[in-house]
Amino acid sequence: MATPFPFGSGNVLTAAQMNAITTLPVSTKTASHTLTIADLGTRVIMNSASATTITVNTSIFGASDVVEILNIGAGVCTVTAGTCTVGTTGTLALAQNAGGTLTFISASASVFVASGVTASAGGLVYITQATPSAVNSVSIDNCFSSTYQNYRIIFTPSTSVGVNSYISLRYRVSSTDTITGYKYVEINSDGSSVGTSVDGQGTTLMVVGYIDPTSKGMAYWLEIQDPNQAQKTKCNIASQNYSAAGAYTIRNIGGAQADTTQFTGITFTTSGTSFTGTIRVYGYANS
Amino acid sequence: MADVMEVNAITGNVVVRDMTDSEAEQRTKDLAEAKVHADAKAAKATARQAVLDKLGLTADEVTALLG
Numbered sequence: 001m002a003t004p005f006p007f008g009s010g011n012v013l014t015a016a017q018m019n020a021i022t023t024l025p026v027s028t029k030t031a032s033h034t035l036t037i038a039d040l041g042t043r044v045i046m047n048s049a050s051a052t053t054i055t056v057n058t059s060i061f062g063a064s065d066v067v068e069i070l071n072i073g074a075g076v077c078t079v080t081a082g083t084c085t086v087g088t089t090g091t092l093a094l095a096q097n098a099g100g101t102l103t104f105i106s107a108s109a110s111v112f113v114a115s116g117v118t119a120s121a122g123g124l125v126y127i128t129q130a131t132p133s134a135v136n137s138v139s140i141d142n143c144f145s146s147t148y149q150n151y152r153i154i155f156t157p158s159t160s161v162g163v164n165s166y167i168s169l170r171y172r173v174s175s176t177d178t179i180t181g182y183k184y185v186e187i188n189s190d191g192s193s194v195g196t197s198v199d200g201q202g203t204t205l206m207v208v209g210y211i212d213p214t215s216k217g218m219a220y221w222l223e224i225q226d227p228n229q230a231q232k233t234k235c236n237i238a239s240q241n242y243s244a245a246g247a248y249t250i251r252n253i254g255g256a257q258a259d260t261t262q263f264t265g266i267t268f269t270t271s272g273t274s275f276t277g278t279i280r281v282y283g284y285a286n287s
Numbered sequence: 288m289a290d291v292m293e294v295n296a297i298t299g300n301v302v303v304r305d306m307t308d309s310e311a312e313q314r315t316k317d318l319a320e321a322k323v324h325a326d327a328k329a330a331k332a333t334a335r336q337a338v339l340d341k342l343g344l345t346a347d348e349v350t351a352l353l354g
Contacts, residue, residue: 032298050299075299128296135303136290136314143296164325168317175293179313193350202320265296269314271321274290281296 024068034082035060035067035102043068046077046094051128057082058108069112070099076127079112088112091147095125124152124282133276134161137269140281141175144227144264148283153222155268155279160211160218162272167220168205171233171263178263182206184235184255190247201271206255209239211272217242227263232256 007013024043031048034055044067046052052075061067071077071094079092085108086092092112094100100114125148132138144151157167170177184206186197201207209220218241225234237253257263268279291310293302306314339346 048299050301051296052299053297076296078297080297128294128299130292130294130301132292135292136306137310138292138294140294140296142298165321177313201324204320205317269317271318 048073055082058084139267141265155220157277160275165272181258188251214244
């Protein structure tokens with residue numbers, strides 16, 4: 001039940017309203033939201049399958065004002081400093097079922113304190129996903145940040161078109177791919193022979209895996225280290241393919257991008273016609 | 288058919304669009320480079336087969352010999 005909060009001069013509270021004071025008014029959002037004065041003293045519940053933000057601006061709230069935030073959706077909800085600063089000792093990226101209290105210490109400064117144990121307290125934290133459908137390339141922007149040093153990407157192509165073609169990666173910043181400085185070594189085996197190559201498709205990209213249009217199952221696992229640090233970005237990729245003929249091929253590719261650019265995104269491209277699948281990005285919690 | 292997908296991890300925005308001219312130009316370069324590498328790989332395989340033919344051995348026999 002909603003309370004008549006904030007109380008006004010001369011309000012007469014009923015027993016039910018008095019009881020309801022123990023329950024915060026709730027404001028459910030299904031898309032990114034910028035906090036307004038109407039959110040004061042409420043619990044903002046985000047419920048979205050996609051990544052969202054809750055933006056905090058200055059001169060909306062005053063010292064000691066409080067807003068509760070809870071994310072119940074599958075998409076990560078990030079408490080974002082707009083014109084108001086948002087301090088925290090933890091993460092502002094709230095995984096599903098994470099939340100906390102945003103307390104204002106002035107009109108232009110706030111502190112977010114996470115409640116309980118959040119997903120970022122340990123292990124892998126889901127960041128975002130892409131579900132490309134019959135496209136030539138997919139770019140994921142703002143998936144790398146200073147929040148995490150290392151990342152895992154699980155890429156499952158369901159279908160792909162293009163015989164003798166491959167899927168490659170390029171790191172990006174400001175929505176622009178970097179097309180130089182890649183070095184990588186590949187080892188592959190079908191169980192009876194072993195093949196190797198160095199920079200198998202040149203140094204303007206890094207190969208992720210080769211396409212089998214008739215595959216009964218392809219999978220790529222990428223471990224990426226330091227993409228958003230001012231140092232080389234290292235990557236190791238394990239992949240496998242289960243061919244229509246029932247044979248397994250495994251492949252391991254290790255390499256680096258030589259720049260010290262702090263990348264914020266990644267692009268996957270096929271040299272074939274198109275691909276469809278799911279790409280999920282996770283961050284390794286730093287502590 | 289649109290051929291580029293862009294996903295923004297912060298906003299959740301998803302855009303599916305055609306390639307820009309510069310992206311199409313880069314793709315042309317990528318495919319040309321892929322062809323160079325494919326041709327080199329094919330030439331290497333041909334040279335390997337020529338050696339096997341000269342020796343009168345199959346690839347499996349060479350694997351058994353060296354394995």
